[in-house]
Every structure is written in C-alpha cells, then in structure tokens.
Amino acid sequence: MKTIKLVLVTFVATLGLSSCSSDGDDTPKIDVNPMAEFNLISNIAANGHSLELYSEGKTGFTTGYNQLFVRIKNNADDTYYANPEITWKPVMHMMSMEHSCPISELSISNDYDTVATGYIVFQMPGNADEFWDITFTYEVEGQEFSVTETIDVTAPIDDNQTVSVFMGSDDVRYVLAMVEPKDPEVAVNDMTAMLFKMESMMSFPLVENYTVTLDPRMPGMGNHSSPNNEDLTYDTATKSYKGKLSLTMTGYWKLNLKLLNSTGEVLKGEDITEENEASSLYFELEF
Template identity: 60%
Template structure:
C-alpha cells in the first residue's frame, strides 16, 4: 500500500487537472464574425437573405467618402455566403428627380464572406428626400435583389469633405477627400475625383492635378510650407499629395483643379483680395 497510494494520488491529481482544463475550455465561445468590432449601419432583410452593411469607424452613412463592408446571410441556415457576385446602387429620391452617386465595384476581402467597396454621398437626406440602397447578388446562379431606405447624414462637425461643382468645361464633377487623421506635421492627403456622366454613372477622372493652399481663416489666413499638389495614382485610382498643418485648429484647404492640359477647371488663387477658393475642403482638429 505504501507504494500504491502515491501512485493513486498522482493519478487522481492528473485526472483532476485534465478535468479542470476541459471544463475551462468548454464555455469559450469563439466569435466567428470578422466584423464584430465594426459598426453595423444597416441590415437589409428579405425573405431569403439579409445584407449587412458595416463601417470600421463611422456611426452612420455620411455625406462624403464612405468605406463600407458587406456580409450576406442565408436566413434559413443562419450562415454567411462566400464568394457571391454583388453589385449595388445607392439612389437619391428627390422631389423632382432621382440620381445615384460615385461608387466602387464590390470586391471580396481576405475573408471570403466579407466584401468591401466605397460610396460617395453628395448630399444628406431630409424629411422629403431620401437615399435608397439597392443591392443585387448572385449565389449559385440564382439572382437576388434587396433594397432599403438609408439615412445619410451631414458630418457632425459641419466641415466640407466633398464638393460637387460644374467645371469650366461644362462637366459636373464630384471631388471627395478620403479619410484623414490630421496631425501637426506634413500629412499624407488623398482625394477621389469623378465626373457625372449621367444620373447613374460617375466614372473616375484620371491624370488631372489638384493644387492645394491650406489656410487658417481665424489666424490671419496664414498658410503653411511644404505642401505638395495631389496627383493621380493609377494603383489606388486616387489623387495623393502632402498637406502641411503647422498648428491645431480650423483649416480651409483651398484648391485649384487643373486638367491634363493644365487648364483650370475649378478654383482660384488665394490673394490679398481673394481670401479663399470656391473649391475647398475643411478640417478641424
């Protein structure tokens, strides 16, 4: 017994530790939603599927550039669809007309059940005019369609991040600033430029140039050094440049848009007699 008892005690301890380890593992629930840390802006539900639309940082659909992520759920099996073909069309229902907005195609991410794209809303909705998100998708050769009214709001800080204008060439353009976290430094700045081909089509404009002149209206309208114009980058299909911010506060980023022939399409130089351009973005930090 003197030799058997320690063995039994050791065996009991081993089994006990094994049992505790199993019981600790059992309650762990793995969250398999890759967008669990994102904000779900809406879920468009039909009889068979629902389309969930997420944002990484925004709390709502907002006027300007919106990077969005989508998932499609099969309502009968409560599972998410991978590798579907998806297209979308936001439509603004105005009192006398309808129009869409610049959007990207929708592509699959590294997670096959998550899709992404962007939409640039030119204006907010109101009590009489509203945006509707239309989504079409194909799964195993079967096509589906869902739509829902969505609320698009103006930026909470009131600053302008998108400009819609008629150029000197009689073409209507949409110029949108991409997300920027400004610092007192020389910042990377990017924007996207589209032309309005018709009420539905907004193709990207390539190889123009956006000169920038940031000013602080509340501080004598002073500018800053080391700014670089936004030039077209074919890989990202955006315009990229450098924005110098020398202090915190409200900045107006005055701009001049030029075409491939260096002709001014929109905007004016800032001078002693002209405090700002008619083409600009705003930011405050």
C-alpha cells in the first residue's frame, strides 16, 4: 500500500513539473500587428526601409482631414523601428506656385512604440498637371534619412464639402476642416472641427479661441433645421473646436456655419433667413 501511494505522489509531482515547464520561456509568443484593422494606403521604399502609411477608415488620401499612422520597417529583417523621430512636409505643386497645408507633428502612439500618428488637411485634390508630394525626414539608429513621394489626393467619393478655404473679413485666409462626425446618426452627434490660418504658403498654424456657429438644414425638405444643436467652441485639450450636431433624419444636410473671432466679430458666413437659405461658409454630409 505504501508503495502504491509513493508511485502516485511521484506521478503527480511529475505532472506538476511538466505543467510548469510548459508555461516557461519555451511558450511561443504571438506577434501583435497594431495595424491589422487599418488600411495601408501607401508604402514608400527608400534607404533600405519601408515607410508604411495607414488610415483607419479611408482607402486613400482625400481632401479635408486625414488622420494617418506611420511605421518604418527595416527591410533587411522585416522588423519595425521603435520610437523613430519623424517629420513630414506635404507640398502641392501647382502650375504657377507651390504651397503646403495644415499638419500636425508626428507623435509616437501611447499603445505601440513603432507607430507614429498625426494628421494632414489637404485643401484641394490633385489633377493631371498639379500634384501633391510628401517629404519624410526620419532618424533611426542614429542616422538621418529623407525621402519624397508623390501621392494621389482625391475629392471624397460623395463629393461633399468637409473643408473650406476662405478669406475672412479681417483679410486673413483660413482653412476650416470637419473632423467628426465620421459616421453620423439620427441623434445628437458630437461634432469636431479644426481651424487654421495661412501665415505663409508653407505655414498654417492653429487658430485658438474663436467660435463656429452651427445651423444645420435639409435643403430638400423645406430647409428645416433641428433642435439641440450647440455651436463649436475651442477645446484646449484637443486643440480643436467642439459642439453638438442634431440630425433628425437621414438624407442630405448642409451645415451652415459662421466664423466669429474672439471678440464676437463675424469673419465669414451669414444667418439663415427666408431670404437667405444658405451660408457662404458650410460643410455637407449625407447618410
């Protein structure tokens, strides 16, 4: 009987050691691809590297606000560089001039140290004779590299206006871009926009502490509006303008806007009245 008990104890102990061993360093690790659910919209090969550009919802570059994610791959071993230092500069090459557009810095994601994220606001699409390119300057393993790539920027498929470039009554040229909602619903939607001024052909700094008034209308339905809208005011945390957009039914909406400076002076846009059915400053959406 004592012999049987001893054999059982030895067997159980062996199982325990085997189990512990399977949980050790020999367990294969699963590589997580942080971009698995995103769309690869450009892959730029240069200097023995691949610069991969991703978008969360778009399949290419479009006019308006584009949030982008960038990774740099070492083509020699198919690994991605952690915490790379990257800057970018988009330029529109027109027949008679060149200009840039509003951009953010590229910053490393809080979740993945191989992913840098930022935004570009393209004011206009390219065409057969005029085109956009982006120059990336980056540093990895103590070396600095640069690459310039031509990109195709198109108007949105629905052709709705989500960015407006205009001269204010203060003789300043502004760029106003809609960020949210991307997926509007019949509800009170969170609305976000970003405002920039054209300081020079290559510089478009953010504008703070203005107000964007909001009056959404349905031109095809008697130009009716909706309740519970809130004008867009500046949010210091996100450096953007936030408000509420009430959509009471599906269809085409024109979001009539007015831009007011910090003292309340109207720089662009008009009130909607029986005589004036639309503002000269507006966004469009259809869902």
